[in-house]
Amino acid sequence: MIWKQGLDEQEQAEIRELAEACEEHDGIRLKLNWDMLQARPADQMNDVLYYKDGKLVAFLGIYIIIPAEAELSGMVHPDYRRQGMFMRMVEEACEQLSRRGPKEVIYICSRDSASGVAFLQRRGLPYAFSEYVMERKDADNAPLPSGQQREIHLREAGADDVTMLAELNRVGFGLPEQEAGDLATAALSPQEVTYIIESGGRAVGKLGVLLEGDAAFIYGFCMRPEERGHGLGRAALAGTIERLRRESNIARFQLEVAVSNERALGLYESCGFRRTNVIDYYKESLL
Structure with a gap:
């Protein structure tokens, strides 16, 4: 078992090969946050690799977005399960995290992963919430909505917009001030682009985009409460899709939405997104 500070290209390739074997065997899609794996800070140990006979057979990644x-999130090769290696990896990760500051650990598990669900049940972890994974493919010829009552403008956020982004996180998601600020700072990393949605000369919402190959992952999409229900969010999402098509030749769009958020689910479906997976999240306190 090896703890890594950053992952080289060979290790990333081994993780992808392991993920493909697990996904094919289990009939699932794993959530491994590839953009973060490719840009790990070299001064932090965030990844655990488990080798047997020179072959990577298990992986566990730690992802910290807010302190x-x-x-x-991780996996074990189907031929090497029920040997206790994943439990050992998780226990060491939790021990390390208890010294680094996080107060909670959130476990990511595809609902269709029988082995993942069984592990979480053995650990006795409480269920927290679920998200739909949704995707839109231009090849499906799904139309985009057009027309809105007010004109919108998408402006790429910069370092001077952290306070504005924090405010939008706070009022749009109902987050505490500290958490809203932490998310605003994290959204300005080099791997991400955040657009501020403006209408009538003021910021009414925002959304973030991660690019990977021909796909774009849309996240952190929120509108001010008083601006909802007027078609601005739908227009902003459609405008973002058109912009990414034009500027980056993107043909596939992905996002995640809380199962309980029916308003957002309806908005995404109106823009051609369809549900492809369900991710369940479980929480454990480190205090």
């Missing part, structure tokens, strides 16, 4: 919580 208060850490997310864990």
